[in-house]
Every structure is written in C-alpha cells, then in structure tokens.
Amino acid sequence: MRRVRRVFTEDLYEGDEAVPRDPARAPFVGLLLDGCLREDATSPDGERLFALTFPGETLSPLGPRRCRGRLSAIGAVRLLTCDRDGFERIAQAVPRLRLNLLGLVQEQLAEAHRWQVLLGRKNASERVASMLHWFHARQGAPAELHLPVNRTELGQMAGLTMETVSRQVRAFEKAGVIDLPLPSRVRVIDPGALQTLSGDARTQRLH
Structure with a gap:
C-alpha cells in the first residue's frame, strides 16, 4: 500500500463537481475511498442512462468513460487515481496488481448481473426494499444513508x-x-426488517 500511495494521487471532490476536474488529464484508473460517484450518459437512441460507484469500487479506465458521459461527485468524495505510466510502474513492482484490478472489475460485473437476475424474481415491494438495502450496505450500513437517486431514477x-x-x-x-x-x-430504523422486506432471505433459501 505504501508503494501504491507513492504513485496514486488522492483527490477530494465536493457535491456535483466533475471528475476529473480537468478532462484532458483523465486518470487511467481510480479507486473510490469515500462518497459516491455518478456517471450520466445518453445512449445512441437518446435514452438517458446513469451508473453509480460506491466505496471500494474501481473505475478503469476513466478516459474512454469520460468520452461517453459526465462523471460527477455526489456529496463529499475521496478518490485515489493514477495515470497509465504510473500504473505501469507500480504494476511492474507489484505484479499481482493487474490481476487484483481485473478481479475487482469482474466482481463488479458479476454483482451487477446478480442484481438483474434477483430483481427480475421480486415483486414491487421487494424491489424497492432491495434497492434501499443495497444502498445501505454499500455505504457501510450508516444510521442515515444518502440516497443518490430520485424516485424516478430509483424506479x-x-x-x-x-x-x-x-x-x-x-x-x-x-x-x-x-x-x-x-x-x-x-434513516434506516430497522435494518433487519428492511432486509426481510427485500426478500433476499427467501431467495437464498430457494438456492
């Protein structure tokens, strides 16, 4: 981690601030430490799309992503970033870093696929409870979570x-x-009840 800290830069962003601040210097890879990032884009047929990134998740590479949409901070954000040359240097010193990064990206893709499958099996109440429970868990189970989307986007x-x-x-x-x-x-008053309402326990028993 000390080697990583020598190569990676820690950046702080405030709410709705563009990430990175200078699009011409978009980093090759980023790791979100605190806060939430939101990416807004438009599909070729004009549909508005968005994606969310939570602490512990990676952004790689950021350059091509920035060409398709706008990446911005939701609230206070702490982000570790590195350019391509810096990543190549640290990857030579720590060979497993490439595999670790690939594994992290694969885990995020697998999690997204799992969510699509699970949501397809749930009723309306379970879906909304699942989304709230997911936001709560991804933010470290705080007493009061920040909802990074409005009701239309949650839907x-x-x-x-x-x-x-x-x-x-x-x-x-x-x-x-x-x-x-x-x-x-x-404010999550009863986390256990929220998880029960999500239907996750029932889904796990079916498997």
Whole structure:
C-alpha cells in the first residue's frame, strides 16, 4: 500500500463537481475511498442512462468513460487515481496488481448481473426494499444513508414507475422501517426488517 500511495494521487471532490476536474488529464484508473460517484450518459437512441460507484469500487479506465458521459461527485468524495505510466510502474513492482484490478472489475460485473437476475424474481415491494438495502450496505450500513437517486431514477433501476416507488417508500415509512428526514436522506430504523422486506432471505433459501 505504501508503494501504491507513492504513485496514486488522492483527490477530494465536493457535491456535483466533475471528475476529473480537468478532462484532458483523465486518470487511467481510480479507486473510490469515500462518497459516491455518478456517471450520466445518453445512449445512441437518446435514452438517458446513469451508473453509480460506491466505496471500494474501481473505475478503469476513466478516459474512454469520460468520452461517453459526465462523471460527477455526489456529496463529499475521496478518490485515489493514477495515470497509465504510473500504473505501469507500480504494476511492474507489484505484479499481482493487474490481476487484483481485473478481479475487482469482474466482481463488479458479476454483482451487477446478480442484481438483474434477483430483481427480475421480486415483486414491487421487494424491489424497492432491495434497492434501499443495497444502498445501505454499500455505504457501510450508516444510521442515515444518502440516497443518490430520485424516485424516478430509483424506479428505473428497479423496473418500476415513480408512483409505485413512492407508494412503497411511504409504506416502509408508515411501518416504521425507515424515516425520511429529507428526500435524499433515508434513516434506516430497522435494518433487519428492511432486509426481510427485500426478500433476499427467501431467495437464498430457494438456492
């Protein structure tokens, strides 16, 4: 890690700030330490797309991604970045670094695929609970999580309408599972109940 720290640069970003600040100096690889990153892009047929990155996840490579969309910070963000030359130097000193990076990217792809499969087997209530539980877990299970998407976008991720998402969130709040001090903040009052509502325990038993 000391070798990595000599080559990687730690950058701090504030809410809605573009990452990187200078597009001409986009790093080759990045590792998110704290906060949340959001990438917005438009598909060839005009559909608006977005992706989220949470602590412990990697961005590699950042250069081509920046050509297709805008990467920005959601709240305070701490990011380790490295250019291509620096990564080549550290990879020669630590040969397993390439494999570790590849493994991390593969894990993220596998997790995304797993989520698509699981969500397809769940009803509306379980889907919304799953998304909230996922955000809660990816942020380190805080007492109050930051919801990095609005209701429409949450519905897009879960395959539901905005009205259905809002109705389910209100039901969870009425049941005392969560509280909503702000539209973008969710206080998880009963994490165990939220996981039960997600249907994950039932899905695991089926396997």
